[in-house]
Amino acid sequence: MAGPSKRPAARGQRSAPLGAAAATPFLHLETEQPAYGPSPAPLAGAELPSFCYHLGAVAPKTFNGGTAKEANVEGFPVSDKLAGVYMTLEPGALRELHWHANAAEWAYVIEGRCRVTTIDPLGLSEIVDFGPGDVWYFPRGHGHSIQGIGPGTCTFILVFDNGYFSEFGTFSISDWLGHTPADVLARNFGLPVATFADFPKSEVYIATGPVPAPLPQEARPGSLNQVPLTHRYQLLAQAPERFAGGTMRVVSEREFPISSTMTGALLVIKPGGLRELHWHPNAAEWQYYLKGNGRMTVFGSNGRARTDDFAAGDVGYVPQGFGHYIENTGDTDLEIVLVLNNATYQSISITSWMSSTPDLLLATNFKVPEATFAAFPKGEVVMPEQD
Numbered sequence: 118m119a120g121p122s123k124r125p126a127a128r129g130q131r132s133a134p135l136g137a138a139a140a141t142p143f144l145h146l147e148t149e150q151p152a153y154g155p156s157p158a159p160l161a162g163a164e165l166p167s168f169c170y171h172l173g174a175v176a177p178k179t180f181n182g183g184t185a186k187e188a189n190v191e192g193f194p195v196s197d198k199l200a201g202v203y204m205t206l207e208p209g210a211l212r213e214l215h216w217h218a219n220a221a222e223w224a225y226v227i228e229g230r231c232r233v234t235t236i237d238p239l240g241l242s243e244i245v246d247f248g249p250g251d252v253w254y255f256p257r258g259h260g261h262s263i264q265g266i267g268p269g270t271c272t273f274i275l276v277f278d279n280g281y282f283s284e285f286g287t288f289s290i291s292d293w294l295g296h297t298p299a300d301v302l303a304r305n306f307g308l309p310v311a312t313f314a315d316f317p318k319s320e321v322y323i324a325t326g327p328v329p330a331p332l333p334q335e336a337r338p339g340s341l342n343q344v345p346l347t348h349r350y351q352l353l354a355q356a357p358e359r360f361a362g363g364t365m366r367v368v369s370e371r372e373f374p375i376s377s378t379m380t381g382a383l384l385v386i387k388p389g390g391l392r393e394l395h396w397h398p399n400a401a402e403w404q405y406y407l408k409g410n411g412r413m414t415v416f417g418s419n420g421r422a423r424t425d426d427f428a429a430g431d432v433g434y435v436p437q438g439f440g441h442y443i444e445n446t447g448d449t450d451l452e453i454v455l456v457l458n459n460a461t462y463q464s465i466s467i468t469s470w471m472s473s474t475p476d477l478l479l480a481t482n483f484k485v486p487e488a489t490f491a492a493f494p495k496g497e498v499v500m501p502e503q504d
């Protein structure tokens with residue numbers, strides 16, 4: 118079936134009804150605000166670990182038609198809430214029908230084009246094409262496939278809301294059917310046993326084949342034919358928020374309703390620019406450095422701060438609630454894809470906090486004259502210029 122299926126809007130599905138919250142207050146609180154237990158081992162020491170993982174330097178696993186390499190807790194132990202995969206597909210190459218038992222999948226297409234198919238528990242499917250700057254989201258456990266449709270290589274970043282995720286431990290259709298007796302398959306499909314004689318006996322992962330024909334038609338962005346829960350969001354088509362030091366595009370559940378566990382953003386910091394001191398109360402932040410050179414400092418309480426330099430191809434990570442800022446240290450734009458493991462974007466900045474605090478209180482807090490604060494900015498700055 119070509120084109121998106123009709124399905125009901127489901128903005129309210131994520132939240133429990135108010136009555137349910139009252140009946141099970143602890144369960145409700147747990148979903149809203151997980152208990153903050155002992156610090157994970159990588160964050161428990163006197164010094165903070167590195168928050169940079171050089172994914173660009175990792176040799177990819179190569180397949181006929183594509184490549185993949187991943188960043189997860191195995192190589193980057195601090196990133197326990199989010200994992201990522203850098204993948205390429207040649208024209209016609211198919212990342213086969215599969216699902217993930219332990220994570221939802223968010224993606225950003227860097228270059229090239231690909232076609233995605235999906236299936237959900239209501240039996241609704243969507244077939245839609247993606248290009249540079251497009252984002253997809255597959256809820257945990259939903260089936261999907263990705264095929265390069267050319268021209269040229271399609272390159273994308275996948276982000277999963279579980280640091281223990283492994284792309285090489287997912288549930289592939291060829292793996293399952295290959296490990297199911299042919300007589301069971303025959304009964305399942307109501308077909309002769311011989312039908313399955315030539316089916317693969319192990320996981321295909323990436324298959325090669327012809328580039329499919331163009332889709333008959335696509336709903337135009339903004340048209341009445343757009344399904345409410347489409348899997349595609351065209352992030353680069355969004356008018357960015359503009360600041361003195363750069364731009365930001367955010368795609369949360371508000372802009373992209375199906376994205377019920379993650380928020381993404383495309384951050385561009387101009388040369389000399391700074392993403393100001395801030396933190397995210399409700400999420401960890403996973404980063405992929407697309408272009409340029411940057412430097413991030415993470416504040417981890419108890420006198421601990423860690424600074425790492427980043428270049429294109431690097432992955433960064435900020436634990437939930439940890440303070441951080443990012444500087445462009447190069448002479449070209451610094452472009453970063455950010456993904457947070459919460460559908461609602463929340464950020465608190467130092468400038469916003471201090472500008473809403475009385476100067477006398479700040480004077481007492483910092484042990485400096487009250488007049489010091491007269492010149493401080495009022496409101497959030499987000500990305501000031503620096504010279």
Ligand code: MN
Binds near residue numbers: 215216217222261
């Ligand atoms: Mn997948």
Ligand code: MN
Binds near residue numbers: 395396397402441
């Ligand atoms: Mn941040």
